[in-house]
Amino acid sequence: MEQQRTIQKRVRYLEEKAKEVRVEIVKMIHEAQSGHPGGSLSAADIMTALYFDILRIDPNKPEWPDRDRFVLSKGHACPVWYACLALKGFFPIETLKTLRKFESKLQGHPIAGKAEGIDASVGSLGIGFSQAVGMAIEAKMTRSKYMVYTVLGDGETNEGIVWEAAASAHKYHLDNLVAVLDRNNLQNDGIAEQIMPMEPLDEKFKAFNWHVIQINGHNMADVVDALMKARDYSGKPVIIIANTVKGKGVSYMENVRGWHGKPPNDEQLAIALEDLKGSLK
């Protein structure tokens, strides 16, 4: 009973935190007048759970050798990554205003070493997943205890390299690797299953000898529960297929293709902040 109450408290904390993350996402993309809001918002609950509950990291020691590693393989959704890193204290919140601007550490697609907490350069889809596999192999090789987490997009699974990485994660017994698939059903040009049908994704990953967990990626209790189970699972790499809504939290962006890579204008920002404030209660 006591334990359950503690978990409820954690979940409530994370739900509030996710709202802050979403506010920073829309604010920074508005400020930049450039960037990808849809896929950032769909991943916001997953990323918040990782950064504020699951990952063993220390913002004061971004290079700590035993830190858990994280790679955002869907690199274009970096506003959610930058928001989490800033709110966690890796760099000041004000830095978010420099997204995509000249000489900013917050590049349009993340570059390793540019900003504190970014260990892998991403942006060309599929390459983050392979790098995460490489990190997990390194951990196995050196008998390090750290875990490697990565978040993939569903459109990203169109790339062949995703399946090459999946095969190699099995070969090297990477039960220290946890992937989360942000299944928001939309990509740049349209509906994911129309662009390229990838279902059944769960069966595909099972066939690649991965352990598969399916959840609602916006139910924070489920997200945290799945991430803990994935972390503790031994014998296989784990993928959490998180069913999400692209643009989640902003009324006019939800499930609308046009918001893949477009910034809100002043008026739209105001509505977005109102939507998110409403959800803040």
Place this chain on the structure above:
Amino acid sequence: MSTANRRRLSIGEAFAPRLIFGETLVELGEAYPRLVVLDADVGASTQTALFRDAYPNRFYQIGIAEANMVGIAAGLSTQGWIPFVSTFAIFLTKRAGDQVRNTIAYPRANVKLNGAYGGLPTGRAGASHSSIEDIAVMRAVPHMPVIVPADPVETRAAVEAVMRIPGPVYLRTVRCPVPVIFGEHEPFEFGKAKLIHDGDDAVIISTGMMTPKALQAAGKLGKQYGIRTAVIHMGTVKPLDIEAVIAASERYGHILTVENHSVIGGLGDAVAAAVSEHAPCRVTKLGFQDVFLESGDDEALFSRYGMNVDQIVERVREIAQGKGRRE
């Protein structure tokens, strides 16, 4: 080909070449019933979405799988279809580089490649999306011509010309608006340099969207400094118009090349190789100096890399004054 409703392109107005590319494809869809278009989930960006909407049965959405897309195009071409493959230059020439080389170039497949978002202008996307070495990579592939249009008019003419050139072609287009410098009916001549501004004191050889900038620089040089500067546009980087390069070398003795690309392997190196073999002279290469690009506004970034109009002016002035020469 029905061109009655085509967009008017007046000198001085600016249009994004990607839009002109998409519109021209639609026109070609009528003239070439065997034309098919493939894209890798960036059709809304490269503007092949216009062709998709006009000819849904001849558009193939392959998803985010560039290597597979190029292989499929090669397969289609074996049956007499003419695929125009389009995605960001960075992914087309590197992620799918093996397929481009072995399934398109080697068998001389009649497949046309559009490398969109060439060079620096990517809408602040940063290094991962900035294609600074695609011209070098494509030049090095046997059988692969490389076409880099200057402005919207030449983009339109080049897309049409590409269909008439048998076998593979790499066409490089850019994302940002570019001012029209050519009259609307200016033809594209494959493999031919074009003198677009004459002058006796110095010469710029440029390609792609840097040609309008070079032209502006030449105007300033004449007005402000009395330096009469010739501008030679290389709409085709491969095969290079060697005769034009030799003539420039012999007339000026020092050539400035300007390109929206790395100085390694691009137009500058092509020109330098040609003069060193046939008519040695100095070549100063303006382009990205072996660096990865960053996020930011296009013009701020061009300035960072020494490639805005005033910086081109300065380089020409140095050359005209004989500075930096090793005697």
